[in-house]
Amino acid sequence: MPIQFFPNKPHFDFMGKRWWGFTFSIVLTLLSLGILCTKGLNLGIDFTGGILMEIHTGQPADLSAMRDSLNHQGFGEVSLQNIGGPNDVMIRIQVSKDDDQAKVTAKVKDVLAGIAGANIDYRKIDYVGPTVGEELVQNGILAVLCSFGAIMLYVWFRFEWQYGVGAILALIHDSIMVIGFFAVTRFEFGLTAIAAILTIVGYSINDSVVIYDRIRENMRRFKKMPVFELLNISINDTLSRTVLTSTTTLLASLALAIFGGEVIRGFSCAMVFGVIIGTYSSIYISAPALIYLNIRPQTAQPQVPAKA
Numbered sequence: 556m557p558i559q560f561f562p563n564k565p566h567f568d569f570m571g572k573r574w575w576g577f578t579f580s581i582v583l584t585l586l587s588l589g590i591l592c593t594k595g596l597n598l599g600i601d602f603t604g605g606i607l608m609e610i611h612t613g614q615p616a617d618l619s620a621m622r623d624s625l626n627h628q629g630f631g632e633v634s635l636q637n638i639g640g641p642n643d644v645m646i647r648i649q650v651s652k653d654d655d656q657a658k659v660t661a662k663v664k665d666v667l668a669g670i671a672g673a674n675i676d677y678r679k680i681d682y683v684g685p686t687v688g689e690e691l692v693q694n695g696i697l698a699v700l701c702s703f704g705a706i707m708l709y710v711w712f713r714f715e716w717q718y719g720v721g722a723i724l725a726l727i728h729d730s731i732m733v734i735g736f737f738a739v740t741r742f743e744f745g746l747t748a749i750a751a752i753l754t755i756v757g758y759s760i761n762d763s764v765v766i767y768d769r770i771r772e773n774m775r776r777f778k779k780m781p782v783f784e785l786l787n788i789s790i791n792d793t794l795s796r797t798v799l800t801s802t803t804t805l806l807a808s809l810a811l812a813i814f815g816g817e818v819i820r821g822f823s824c825a826m827v828f829g830v831i832i833g834t835y836s837s838i839y840i841s842a843p844a845l846i847y848l849n850i851r852p853q854t855a856q857p858q859v860p861a862k863a
Contacts (some may be wrong), residue, residue, distance in 0.1 A: 570786050586712035594738055616637070621646075634647040655833065664677070706726065721767075755830070759836055766837055766841070786843065790842055860863050
């Protein structure tokens with residue numbers, strides 16, 4: 556038998572609670588923007604430029620000693636953290652445009668050898684120049700903006716321009732929420748964060764399009780039905796599919812967050828958060844926005860037969 560989350564057709568009054576949803580979204584958006592302006596993002600070397608090293612030591616690493624020794628050598632900003640266990644350390648060092656990254660790396664290895672001995676396994680060493688970092692920032696912003704534009708055009712041509720505006724409002728909402736999530740959690744914001752935002756945007760628009768398709772279908776079937784009731788029926792019609800899709804995606808994201816390791820921890824946790832926010836926005840942002848965008852009210856009028 557197929558899985559059914561609701562034994563009978565649900566009749567939730569989503570549109571009656573739309574102002575609660577709007578208030579919740581406005582509060583979260585203002586909090587996200589406030590934290591972003593005050594604390595900023597924990598930018599990775601993809602955007603700032605620098606050296607990223609992942610090492611494994613023979614015994615539990617003394618992060619305080621390593622940090623003090625590296626700071627005394629006059630390097631730029633140095634960040635150290637354990638990844639996975641006490642013997643695994645990620646070291647991030649910012650360098651200026653004039654620094655020779657190869658020489659800086661060799662000097663760092665000498666410092667670490669003096670603290671932890673020669674038994675150090677260098678599992679990963681990445682270099683990103685400051686100029687490349689600036690280009691990656693610009694390309695990342697451009698990728699997000701281009702995706703928004705392409706999605707709006709797609710929804711506009713498939714439905715009406717009102718649907719395209721409603722979808723973009725939901726996607727902007729989702730993007731701000733995810734960026735705020737990175738600002739609060741202090742997960743590294745790099746190219747994987749951009750990938751997470753684009754993935755969440757794709758998931759969210761898929762949910763919105765399914766609901767929009769049912770709204771358009773019901774507008775043709777129920778020509779006399781008020782818009783509020785029509786939107787409620789359309790969301791309830793697709794609710795079982797929405798819950799099933801969200802649950803399966805959420806389980807996959809949770810598995811990545813728990814077992815995926817430190818390297819993709821930020822991406823996978825952002826996906827867990829984004830799936831929840833994307834599902835919420837497709838119900839409480841993209842759908843009710845159509846009420847205020849005047850979605851062809853003439854189609855809801857009764858058809859008067861022509862007189863002979």
